[in-house]
Amino acid sequence: MNVGIVGGTGYGAIELMRFLTNHQAVEKMYLYSQSKQGTNISDVYPHLDTIIDVAMEELTVEHVARHVDVLFFATPPAVSHKWVPALLETEVKIIDLSGDFRLADPAVYEAWYNKTTASKAYLNQAVYGLADVYRDKIKDAQLIANPGCYPTATLLGLLPVIDQAFIDRNSIIVDGKTGVSGAGRSLSQGVHYAEMNENTRAYAVGSHKHTPEIERFLSEKTEKSIFINFTPHIVPMTRGILVTMYVNLTEAISEEAIRELYQSFYRDRAFVRVKPGHSLPETKQVYGSNYCDLHITVDERTQRLIIVSVIDNLVKGASGQAIQNMNLLYGLDETEGLNLSPLYP
Numbered sequence: 069m070n071v072g073i074v075g076g077t078g079y080g081a082i083e084l085m086r087f088l089t090n091h092q093a094v095e096k097m098y099l100y101s102q103s104k105q106g107t108n109i110s111d112v113y114p115h116l117d118t119i120i121d122v123a124m125e126e127l128t129v130e131h132v133a134r135h136v137d138v139l140f141f142a143t144p145p146a147v148s149h150k151w152v153p154a155l156l157e158t159e160v161k162i163i164d165l166s167g168d169f170r171l172a173d174p175a176v177y178e179a180w181y182n183k184t185t186a187s188k189a190y191l192n193q194a195v196y197g198l199a200d201v202y203r204d205k206i207k208d209a210q211l212i213a214n215p216g217c218y219p220t221a222t223l224l225g226l227l228p229v230i231d232q233a234f235i236d237r238n239s240i241i242v243d244g245k246t247g248v249s250g251a252g253r254s255l256s257q258g259v260h261y262a263e264m265n266e267n268t269r270a271y272a273v274g275s276h277k278h279t280p281e282i283e284r285f286l287s288e289k290t291e292k293s294i295f296i297n298f299t300p301h302i303v304p305m306t307r308g309i310l311v312t313m314y315v316n317l318t319e320a321i322s323e324e325a326i327r328e329l330y331q332s333f334y335r336d337r338a339f340v341r342v343k344p345g346h347s348l349p350e351t352k353q354v355y356g357s358n359y360c361d362l363h364i365t366v367d368e369r370t371q372r373l374i375i376v377s378v379i380d381n382l383v384k385g386a387s388g389q390a391i392q393n394m395n396l397l398y399g400l401d402e403t404e405g406l407n408l409s410p411l412y413p
């Protein structure tokens with residue numbers, strides 16, 4: 069198959085390229101860029117020299133329709149929604165790494181992103197690409213809304229228990245920490261070396277755009293409105309997300325019983341590893357890979373369930389999951405192209 073990537077010079081795009089160059093079903097890759105048309109990707113990223121020899125081009129619907137089977141948008145918010153309606157008229161399948169199609173209601177998107185997106189009719193056509201949970205729906209989609217990085221780590225951590233009677237759904241606290249590559253490649257003062265080195269800060273407290281995305285899929289599973297407290301932090305590392313989730317228990321239940329529930333939920337899921345009690349996940353244990361590592365603790369003293377979830381924000385949190393979704397769309401082994409061990413140390 070032929071793939072296209074929009075936003076060719078961004079971090080999400082080059083992470084897609086890293087995996088797609090090793091994908092058995094990919095014949096040709098087209099790169100679309102608004103800023104570097106005519107430039108070879110290896111001139112922008114010298115580490116790709118002799119590995120990828122592709123010049124970037126202008127995105128047009130006609131070019132995509134003629135050459136591409138599956139198109140990835142690795143663009144900032146409020147870009148893909150301008151292209152998707154015309155692209156849906158063609159045969160191309162679309163996997164959008166941005167948030168444009170993750171929420172059901174354009175007004176909710178506008179309130180949290182401070183930008184506009186597509187109409188409700190188009191949002192309804194998108195299937196949410198949390199690949200390890202919704203794979204049956206994903207395989208028939210034309211448009212996939214690839215999940216956000218924090219929602220991936222958080223939903224994989226909470227969905228196995230959200231509809232269980234032993235948890236208090238109104239007590240959920242989500243504490244997230246991300247590496248700096250989560251902010252993309254463009255420069256801003258907050259991710260400047262001198263501002264970020266030996267520093268850690270919370271940001272978007274009570275207002276992060278991933279809050280309604282997490283709440284949407286927790287609420288859908290329970291058919292009840294669920295609200296969470298989500299506080300993201302940025303920490304001085306390049307990649308990785310570690311999310312710690314706290315949920316009150318309504319009855320006594322053993323850690324072992326909950327761990328078994330997680331193991332059963334993710335039984336044949338290649339990329340979700342439910343860790344034993346003694347093995348707390350670390351971001352380095354998933355670095356550069358498509359794994360999500362989960363760990364659960366029951367704090368009997370406070371009657372709380374504490375879930376730790378780690379992913380690589382650029383892989384499971386973006387491009388790796390996008391390729392897993394492409395594999396599901398084409399009936400391929402979902403691990404195709406993604407079978408890499410984490411990079412360690």
Ligand SMILES: NC(=O)C1=CN([C@@H]2O[C@H](COP(=O)(O)OP(=O)(O)OC[C@H]3O[C@@H](n4cnc5c(N)ncnc54)[C@H](OP(=O)(O)O)[C@@H]3O)[C@@H](O)[C@H]2O)C=CC1
Nearest residue numbers: 075076077078079080101102103142143166250252253386
């Ligand atoms: N970084 C991460 O960890 C994650 C990112 N995402 C999402 O994936 C998307 C891409 O992120 P990431 O690669 O990190 O971001 P980057 O900023 O690194 O790259 C985005 C690319 O999009 C293109 N672009 C920028 N502005 C515009 C515009 N106005 N119109 C069209 N194209 C534009 C540029 O490429 P060019 O000039 O070549 O066109 C740019 O390099 C974002 O929506 C992000 O939120 C999701 C999960 C995790």
Ligand SMILES: CC(=O)N[C@@H](CCC(=O)OP(=O)(O)O)C(=O)O
Nearest residue numbers: 165166167216217246250251302
């Ligand atoms: C450090 C940092 O800024 N991280 C980004 C990660 C989110 C992201 O990329 O998300 P979308 O795909 O939903 O746009 C943030 O918190 O906004």
